[in-house]
Amino acid sequence: MSNNWEEVTDDIGRIYYYNKTTQETSWTKPLDTTCDWKAYTTDDGRQYYHNENTGETTWEIPEGSEETFEKTDVVEHENNESYKEKDKPTSDETKSRSSLDLELEKKSTIRNELIEPPQFKSYQEAEDAFLSLLKSNSVDSTWSFQEVISKFIKNPLYWAIPDALHRRRLYDEYLVQKLKDELTNKSAIVENFERNFLQVLQNFEKKGLIKYNTRWITIKNILIAEENPIFKNSVLSDNEVLKIYNEFVNALKEAREESIRQQKAQALNELKSYLTQINPILVSDSENWDQLYNNLQNDARFKANKHFTVLNKVDILELYTTDIYPQLLGKLKNEITSIEKKNYRSDRKARQSFKELLLRNININANSLFENIFPLLENEDCFIELCGRNGSSPLDFFWDVVDEKYQTMKLKKDLVENTLSGLKNNPKYSYDQLLSSKENFINSLADLKDERLSAFDFKLSNEAQDDNELEIIFDNLKRDYDLKNEMLKTRYKMELEQRIDELAHWLFSNHDKHDIIKFIAHDSDTSDGYPVAILITEGSNNASKYAVNTIDKHALQSLFKSKFQNIEQYRKLETTSQLASNKGIRIPIEDSLEGSINGLVNLLNDNTSVPDEKSAYANRKRQIRDDHTDTKRFKPESKETDATVKPNGPKHNPVLLNY
Numbered sequence: 001m002s003n004n005w006e007e008v009t010d011d012i013g014r015i016y017y018y019n020k021t022t023q024e025t026s027w028t029k030p031l032d033t034t035c036d037w038k039a040y041t042t043d044d045g046r047q048y049y050h051n052e053n054t055g056e057t058t059w060e061i062p063e064g065s066e067e068t069f070e071k072t073d074v075v076e077h078e079n080n081e082s083y084k085e086k087d088k089p090t091s092d093e094t095k096s097r098s099s100l101d102l103e104l105e106k107k108s109t110i111r112n113e114l115i116e117p118p119q120f121k122s123y124q125e126a127e128d129a130f131l132s133l134l135k136s137n138s139v140d141s142t143w144s145f146q147e148v149i150s151k152f153i154k155n156p157l158y159w160a161i162p163d164a165l166h167r168r169r170l171y172d173e174y175l176v177q178k179l180k181d182e183l184t185n186k187s188a189i190v191e192n193f194e195r196n197f198l199q200v201l202q203n204f205e206k207k208g209l210i211k212y213n214t215r216w217i218t219i220k221n222i223l224i225a226e227e228n229p230i231f232k233n234s235v236l237s238d239n240e241v242l243k244i245y246n247e248f249v250n251a252l253k254e255a256r257e258e259s260i261r262q263q264k265a266q267a268l269n270e271l272k273s274y275l276t277q278i279n280p281i282l283v284s285d286s287e288n289w290d291q292l293y294n295n296l297q298n299d300a301r302f303k304a305n306k307h308f309t310v311l312n313k314v315d316i317l318e319l320y321t322t323d324i325y326p327q328l329l330g331k332l333k334n335e336i337t338s339i340e341k342k343n344y345r346s347d348r349k350a351r352q353s354f355k356e357l358l359l360r361n362i363n364i365n366a367n368s369l370f371e372n373i374f375p376l377l378e379n380e381d382c383f384i385e386l387c388g389r390n391g392s393s394p395l396d397f398f399w400d401v402v403d404e405k406y407q408t409m410k411l412k413k414d415l416v417e418n419t420l421s422g423l424k425n426n427p428k429y430s431y432d433q434l435l436s437s438k439e440n441f442i443n444s445l446a447d448l449k450d451e452r453l454s455a456f457d458f459k460l461s462n463e464a465q466d467d468n469e470l471e472i473i474f475d476n477l478k479r480d481y482d483l484k485n486e487m488l489k490t491r492y493k494m495e496l497e498q499r500i501d502e503l504a505h506w507l508f509s510n511h512d513k514h515d516i517i518k519f520i521a522h523d524s525d526t527s528d529g530y531p532v533a534i535l536i537t538e539g540s541n542n543a544s545k546y547a548v549n550t551i552d553k554h555a556l557q558s559l560f561k562s563k564f565q566n567i568e569q570y571r572k573l574e575t576t577s578q579l580a581s582n583k584g585i586r587i588p589i590e591d592s593l594e595g596s597i598n599g600l601v602n603l604l605n606d607n608t609s610v611p612d613e614k615s616a617y618a619n620r621k622r623q624i625r626d627d628h629t630d631t632k633r634f635k636p637e638s639k640e641t642d643a644t645v646k647p648n649g650p651k652h653n654p655v656l657l658n659y
Contacts, residue, residue, distance in 0.1 A: 005030050008165075018164065037062045117159035126160040127170060133157040134174050141179070141233040142196050145171055175233055189235055194244055196230045201248050212252040216245050260310065267307040268319050274302070275324055283328070289320055347389045353382035354394060358401050365472050366406035370398050412456075413473045419450050431481055441474045485583065492580040499573040500592050504599025506569045511600065516559065520549060531555035532597055534604075546604040551597060553590035560593065 008018045017026045041047050048059050120126045133152060145168055152158040161167045182189045201219075204210040210219060223231040234241060275283050282299065286292035293316060296302050357380060358364060362373055377383045377394065386394050423429035434441050439460060446458040457468050511517045518530035527533035531552045539545035564570050573596075577589050 020164065117156050117162070120160065129157050129160045130167065130170055131174055133160075134171065139171075139174070141175055141229045144227075144229055175229075179233060179235060193230070193234060193236060197234075197241070197244060198248060200228065200230055201245065205252070210249070210252070212249060212256045214249065216242055219245065263307070263310045264315060267311050268315065270305065270307055271302075271311065271316070272319060272323055274305075276327065283324060289317065289325075292320065292324075293317075343390065347391050350382065350386040350389055351391060351397070354386045355397055357382050358397060364398070364401050364405060366402060366409040367472055367475050368398075368402055368405075370395060373398070409469070409472055409476070412469060413476055415452055416445070416470075416473055417477075419445075419448065419452055423448075431477075435474070435478050435481055438471055438474050441477075442470050445470065489580075489583050489585055492576070492583050492585055496573075496576050496580050496585065496587060496592065499569070499576045500595040501599055503569040503573050503593075503596040504603060506567065507596060507600045508603045514563070516556075517597075517600075523549065531559055534601065544604075546601050548597060548601055551594060553594055556593050556597070557590050 005017050005019050007015060009015055014027075017029060018024070019026075019030070037049050037051050039047055039049055048057060049062055051057075051062070118129070120129065133155060134148070137151070139148060148171060158167075161170065179189070182192075200223075201210060204219065204222070209222065220231075231241070236244075279299070279301070282295050283292060286295055293313065296316065302308060357377075362376055364373065383394055392400075420429060420434070427433070429444060434444055442458050442460060445453055445456070456470050458470065459468070460471070507516070515530065517532045517534055518527045519534050519536055520527070521536055523535065525533075527550055533549040533551070535547050535549040537545045537547070560567075560570050573592055574589060577587060577592050580587060
C-alpha cells in the first residue's frame with residue numbers, strides 16, 4: 001500500500017482507509033499500485049512515466065508515487081556520469097528512442113493541473129468560504145458527500161480546508177444547521193422531505209426493489225445500508241415516514257388492483273361473448289352452475305385463452321349470476337308469458353262458457369247447494385274445461401250466482417217481513433202459525449190481499465217445478481226463525497240451570513233451619529214426614545258420604561210453594577221454568593227442585609264451605625263461563641208472546657250457510 005493511504009478509526013471503533021491525495025475512503029486495505037508505474041527517459045533526456053497495466057503514459061510523476069520516484073532520481077543522479085560513458089546509446093538505440101518520443105508526443109497525457117487554494121487570514125474565514133460554497137450551490141440533504149467531492153474538487157474554495165475529515169465534519173454541520181434554519185417552516189420541510197423521499201421510493205420501484213407487497217423493514221434496511229442522506233437526515237418521526245411509505249405502497253396496490261380489474265373486465269366480456277354468442281351450447285347443456293363450471297374447465301378453447309387465466313371461480317360465478325342466469329331466466333319468463341297469454345284467452349273463454357251454462361241451463365236460487373247441482377255439471381264440457389285453470393273455479397262462479405240470487409231474494413223477503421210486522425197482534429199471523437207449512441204461509445199471504453205483495457205468485461209449485469219466490473222466502477224465514485228459537489232455548493236452559501244451582505246453594509246454607517231434609521244413617525230409617533231423606537254413610541278417610549235416599553217431588557214442591565214462596569231463589573227458579581216451558585223446554589218445576597236437592601248432595605260431598613249465597617253464586621257463574629261460550633245471562637221478558645217474536649234476517653253470508 002502506498003504512503004498516500006492512512007489507517008483511520010471512526011467514532012464507533014471501525015477501521016477504514018483514507019487516501020489523503022484523492023480523498024478516497026475504503027473499508028478494505030487498498031493494493032499497492034505504485035509498482036505499476038515505471039520511469040523512462042527520452043533521447044533528449046526528458047523523463048516520462050508509463051503504467052504497464054493500464055498502458056497510461058505521463059510526463060508528470062503519478063500521484064502516490066512521488067517518494068518512490070524521488071528515491072529513483074537520487075540513485076540515477078549518483079550514477080549519471082557512469083551512465084553517460086558506459087551506457088551511451090548506439091545509433092540504433094537513438095533511432096529507437098526517437099521513435100518512442102514521437103509516439104509519446106502523439107498520445108494523450110495526464111496534465112498535472114495544480115489548484116492553488118486562496119489564502120485566508122484565519123482558519124474561520126476558510127471554514128466560512130467552504131460553507132458559502134455549499135450554500136451558494138444549494139447543497140442539501142439529498143447530496144451525499146461523495147457528490148460534493150465530485151462536484152467541487154476543482155473549485156479552489158473546496159481546498160480552503162485542506163483536511164478531508166475536517167471538510168466532512170463541516171459538511172455534516174452544514175446539513176444540520178440547514179435543517180435547523182428550515183424548521184421555522186416545518187410544513188415546507190415536510191413537503192420537501194415527502195417529495196424527495198417519494199422520489200427515492202420511485203427510484204427503488206424502477207430498480208425493482210419495491211413492489212406492492214414489500215415490507216417497510218426491508219426498505220428501511222436498504223436505506224440504512226446505503227446511508228441515504230434523505231432518510232438519515234429526516235425531520236419526521238418513524239411513524240410519519242412509515243405513513244408516507246404505506247401511502248406509496250397502497251398506491252402501488254391500487255394500481256395493481258386496477259390493472260387486474262381491467263384485465264378481469266376484459267376477460268369477463270370475452271367470456272360473456274363466448275358463452276352467449278360463440279359457444280352457447282355450453283350453457284344450454286348445463287343443468288346448473290356446477291355443471292357449467294365443470295364444462296368450462298374441460299373446454300379446450302376456454303383453456304387456450306390466456307385472458308381467462310386471471311379469472312377465478314368466484315369471478316365466473318358472478319358473471320353467471322349477473323349476466324348468464326338472468327338471460328336464461330328472462331327467456332324462461334318470456335316463454336311462460338307467451339304460454340300465459342295463450343292460456344289467458346283459453347281461461348277467459350272457459351269461464352265465459354261456464355257462466356253461461358249456470359245462468360241459462362241450471363236453475364239456481366238463493367237456497368241452492370253446490371252438491372245438489374253437481375250431478376248436472378260433472379259431465380258438461382265447459383265444466384271440465386274450467387277445472388284446473390287459473391282464476392275463479394266453478395265453485396266460485398256458483399257462489400257468485402247464489403249470492404246474486406240471495407240479494408234479489410232478500411229485498412223481497414224484507415218486503416214480506418215488513419208486511420207481516422203490521423199484523424203481530426193478530427194470532428192468525430203469528431210466526432208459529434205462518435211458518436207451520438209452506439201452504440199455510442202462501443195462503444195466509446194471499447188472504448191479506450196487500451198491494452205490496454201483488455207481484456208474487458201465490459200458487460204452490462209441484463214436484464216437477466222448481467220452488468217459486470215465496471217458497472224460497474218461506475225456507476229462509478223458517479230457517480232464521482228456527483235458528484233464533486234454538487238460541488233462545490239454549491239461553492233459557494242455561495238460565496234454568498243457574499237458578500237450580502242457586503237454590504242448591506241456598507239449601508246448603510239453610511237446610512238445618514227448615515224442616516225440608518231428614519238426614520238418616522240407615523236405609524231402614526223413615527223420613528218422618530220430610531219430603532227428602534238423605535243417607536249419611538262413612539266413606540274413605542273417615543269422611544262422611546251423602547246420598548239421596550228418598551225424595552217426594554210433589555211434597556217438596558207443595559212445601560216450597562206454601563212456605564218458601566217468598567224465597568228469592570225459589571221465585572226466580574219458578575219464573576224461569578215457566579218461560580223455558582213456553583219456549584219448548586219441558587222441565588217441570590218438580591224436576592228442577594229435584595235438581596237442586598242433587599246439587600245440595602254434591603256440595604255436601606265436596607265438603608265445600610260456602611260463606612254466603614253471593615260467593616256460591618259467583619263460583620257457579622265461573623263454572624258456567626267455562627262450560628259455555630256465551631256467558632251472558634238471558635233476561636226473560638214476562639210479557640213476551642210468540643206472536644211478538646220477530647225473527648231477524650241472517651247474520652252470515654248466505655253462501656256460507658248454504659255451503
